[in-house]
Amino acid sequence: MLFDLSLLGWQDDRYSELPAGTVPARVARVDRGAAEVIAADGTLQARYGSHVRRAAAADPIALPCVGDWVALRRLPEGRYELDGVLPRTSAFVRGGVSRTSRGGLSGDGQGQVLAANVDVVFVAEPSMHSTDFADLGRIERLVALAWESGGTPVVLITKTDLFEMGLDDLLADVAASAPGVDVHAVSSLAGDGVDLVRAHLAGSRTAVVLGPSGAGKSTLVNALAQDAVMETQQVRAADGRGRHTTVHRELIPLPGGGLIIDTPGIRRVGLYEMSDGVDLVFSDIEELAGQCRFSDCGHGEEPGCAVQEAVESGELPVRRLQSWHKLQREAAWMARRADARLQSEETRKWKIIHKEMRRSGRARP
Incomplete structure (x- = not known):
């Protein structure tokens, strides 16, 4: 059959x-x-x-x-x-970026595909990390990569059954950090919000769920699959950090239609060949930038900077502007690394061609 x-x-x-x-x-x-x-x-x-x-x-x-x-x-x-x-319709690619001992960036400019041909990218972020709230900077980074992948980002604030007060305020902060993106509160164990997640997988759509260890990704996959298809573990009580329950990426067909890709926890994800992803995440800053006095304003100390004025008035959180600067610097750095790598590969290719021409006696003096 x-x-x-x-x-x-x-x-x-x-x-x-x-x-x-x-x-x-x-x-x-x-x-x-x-x-x-x-x-x-x-x-x-x-x-x-x-x-x-x-x-x-x-x-x-x-x-x-x-x-x-x-x-x-x-x-x-x-x-x-x-x-x-076969040619990919979409691909979630992370850059090979790491931190050096001096606090700088290092990497080879190459990337790694975490998931291919996905329609939806679920960015799973736990509502609490020990005593800290959800990491808005990480959400911005993953949503930028999701836009760049060709998939549609959806932010899932998980484990909301453990969040006692202020959930509406948290969801509002997350929504402001990911303009134009659906944000859902989810408690997989209680079943809250799972149907909202499932609705994004109608028909034969494919989703990947990304986030840190302890975000409840495998628990969510089990809830969607209505079966214990993935092993789960509790967050460590000592530091509130999750354990790497999932050690490989796996495509799982779901009952009733749709597919989901579970992934190991992500500690850090570097940007890779960004074009519009960062701009889409920070569309509020891009809109303000259109009002700056100078078209090439870097939103630092330039006079007539509408972005800095929004920060001073409280309209734009200073954390968000700092995050924008950080991702812009990283995207530019990765672009330079990629250009250098491509130039090196092109030089190597022509060296091989010239060497073969000399061997065959076709090279001219």
Whole structure:
């Protein structure tokens, strides 16, 4: 009995993208050099073929990722291999950014795809971290990346059953930090808000849920799946931090339709090749910037800065402007790193070409 791939989001007009002799499959889980995929024949294990390995060696972004549609080839001996990754409709990519001992940024300018072909990006943030409220800066960062991915961000403030007072104020602060984005209060254990989350997954839509350890991501996935499909653990009482319950990314079909990708907890996510993501998150600042005296105003100490005037009047929280400056600096830094890497790769390519020309005797003096 064949599985209906349309339930996983497959569209028949994509058959033209498949190499001859292959069939479509969707990646449910990845391992080193192999993947678990869902095909019409069911769930299968497949090793990476030579085309996939070469593409990944040239660009790590090309590595198969959970949510990818791939071309699956059955070998004569009965094994399966991934012959290629089909073009992605969306991809949530994080940059390879880390902090140095001196407080600066370091990284190789390369990125990692956390989820592919997603329609919705659920940004899960617990309402409380020990004695602290939700991290608005992290929400802004993840929402910026969500916009950049091509998916639609939705913010979920989780574990609201543990939040005793001021939930409406918290939700208002979150909404102000993510203009134009749906914000839902969710208590997976109590069942509150779960139906609102499920409504974003109508039909065969795919979502990924991202957030820190202890945000209740796996508990939410279990509530949506109406089954204990993911292991869960309690937050450590000593410091209020979550444990890394989920150690891999996994695509899970849900009863009644829709799919969700659970992910390990995220400590830090670097920006990667940003274009409009930061501007969309900070649309309030962008609107104020249109009123500044100078078109290239950096919103620092320039005269006639409408953004600084909004901060002084209390209209714009100083924390939000600081967050904007931080993400703008990081996005610019990552762009420079990416340009340097591309230039280095181009130089290396031409060195190889010239070397081969000299070997063949075609190079001119």
